[in-house]
Amino acid sequence: MEFESSRSFARRLDKQDSLSPFRTRFAIPEPDLVYLDGNSLGRQAFASAERLQRLTEEWGRDLVRGFNQDWWQAPGRVGEKIARLLGAGPGQIVACDTVSVNLFKLSAAALTLDPRRTKIVTDTLNFPSDLYILQGLVRMLGDRHTIVRIGSKNGEVTPDLDALEAAIDKDTALITLSHVTFKSGYLYDMAAITELAHRRGALVLWDLSHSAGAVPVALDACNADFAIGCTYKYLNGGPGSPAFLYVCKNLQEQVASPIWGWWGQKEPFAFGLDYVPAPGITRFLTGTQPIVSLLAMEAALDPLLEAGMDALRTKSLQLSEYLINLTEEFLAPLGFSLGTPRIRERRGSHVSLRHPEGYRINRALIEEMKVIPDFREPDNLRLGLTPLYTTFGEIWEGIDRIRRTVTEKRYEKYPTQRLTVT
Numbered sequence: 001m002e003f004e005s006s007r008s009f010a011r012r013l014d015k016q017d018s019l020s021p022f023r024t025r026f027a028i029p030e031p032d033l034v035y036l037d038g039n040s041l042g043r044q045a046f047a048s049a050e051r052l053q054r055l056t057e058e059w060g061r062d063l064v065r066g067f068n069q070d071w072w073q074a075p076g077r078v079g080e081k082i083a084r085l086l087g088a089g090p091g092q093i094v095a096c097d098t099v100s101v102n103l104f105k106l107s108a109a110a111l112t113l114d115p116r117r118t119k120i121v122t123d124t125l126n127f128p129s130d131l132y133i134l135q136g137l138v139r140m141l142g143d144r145h146t147i148v149r150i151g152s153k154n155g156e157v158t159p160d161l162d163a164l165e166a167a168i169d170k171d172t173a174l175i176t177l178s179h180v181t182f183k184s185g186y187l188y189d190m191a192a193i194t195e196l197a198h199r200r201g202a203l204v205l206w207d208l209s210h211s212a213g214a215v216p217v218a219l220d221a222c223n224a225d226f227a228i229g230c231t232y233k234y235l236n237g238g239p240g241s242p243a244f245l246y247v248c249k250n251l252q253e254q255v256a257s258p259i260w261g262w263w264g265q266k267e268p269f270a271f272g273l274d275y276v277p278a279p280g281i282t283r284f285l286t287g288t289q290p291i292v293s294l295l296a297m298e299a300a301l302d303p304l305l306e307a308g309m310d311a312l313r314t315k316s317l318q319l320s321e322y323l324i325n326l327t328e329e330f331l332a333p334l335g336f337s338l339g340t341p342r343i344r345e346r347r348g349s350h351v352s353l354r355h356p357e358g359y360r361i362n363r364a365l366i367e368e369m370k371v372i373p374d375f376r377e378p379d380n381l382r383l384g385l386t387p388l389y390t391t392f393g394e395i396w397e398g399i400d401r402i403r404r405t406v407t408e409k410r411y412e413k414y415p416t417q418r419l420t421v422t
């Protein structure tokens with residue numbers, strides 16, 4: 001990529017950006033706010049706000065009749081839309097519950113398939129909640145399973161792939177990893193890892209929370225077994241919007257959810273006293289879903305589908321490359337280092353910049369510099385790049401304000417004591 005460090009170059013890149021019209025589809029009430037946290041909570045799509053407005057009318061007017069209009073079918077219908085972003089054919093994804101709950105359901109299902117295999121392989125770069133869920137599940141199953149956590153290299157930026165390969169053996173039941181790791185943004189090679197696992201008779205469950213809407217995913221083509229992910233990040237679903245889960249077609253009839261709720265029953269309104277699983281992916285539903293959130297999220301998916309994952313990936317890589325180039329020029333001399341893979345093929349859609357004062361710099365940026373990144377221990381200033389609405393100008397501004405925060409020592413007045421949400 002051609003690179004110049006001037007502000008006018010950023011403007012030129014924005015003029016050439018074919019995705020720039022999508023920014024107008026989002027609420028941006030403060031144009032000078034540099035929002036680099038779409039990897040935590042995406043911006044609000046106008047389509048979601050409009051859907052919520054209509055939904056309040058439907059709710060008031062239609063009352064419970066709404067379920068027979070389009071509410072009851074929403075988990076499956078929204079799942080089909082998400083499937084188009086993740087390279088999954090029909091009937092394999094439902095939108096429901098939270099990532100944590102879906103991980104519990106699918107890993108429990110996976111572990112029943114071959115009870116002789118008792119090893120679960122994951123890594124230390126995984127989102128800690130995923131590890132907690134696995135630990136709780138192992139306890140619940142009577143401590144018959146062991147969890148092996150593969151370590152990392154290059155200062156916790158990349159996983160130790162040799163250790164991963166060595167750990168997958170004839171005892172391994174399940175490998176579960178974040179496709180894009182939450183801190184460093186390392187992007188696993190889904191096809192290669194899945195193929196390796198299958199060669200050794202193990203199943204794979206991918207956490208796509210930092211991938212969905214951020215990088216192209218080809219679940220079917222990679223022969224993935226299971227996947228989960230959230231919708232409030234790059235899918236812009238809104239605070240607390242429900243997650244999704246994927247079970248590949250050929251496993252669906254062999255596995256069961258450990259939570260036998262009525263939404264996963266074959267005939268929920270027959271109200272039979274014994275559970276019979278619904279055919280296909282529906283059996284992984286549990287109980288009543290957060291319809292308001294679900295429908296708001298459904299509307300937010302349209303801009304992504306219109307833009308297409310290939311164009312989004314192209315821009316995402318241009319944004320991260322540009323950000324890294326600016327960092328090398330302006331921030332490296334101030335003590336920042338890159339906490340994200342330099343190789344583009346292994347990069348998701350966020351960039352972590354490491355600095356010993358990362359926490360206080362993050363605080364100062366939010367409190368007084370109108371920049372919103374986030375902070376992940378011990379020293380990562382995490383910058384999320386959402387190709388639908390992040391501009392090159394915003395990145396130039398963001399880097400310049402980070403530079404000023406440090407050179408003007410603005411961060412020094414903030415305590416090192418952490419706020420609840422960082």
Ligand SMILES: Cc1ncc(COP(=O)(O)O)c(C=O)c1O
Pocket residue numbers: 098099100101127129130178182207209210230243
């Ligand atoms: C990679 C990853 N997995 C799991 C979770 C947990 O998601 P939830 O709170 O919806 O259970 C998160 C939350 O940010 C995440 O980033």
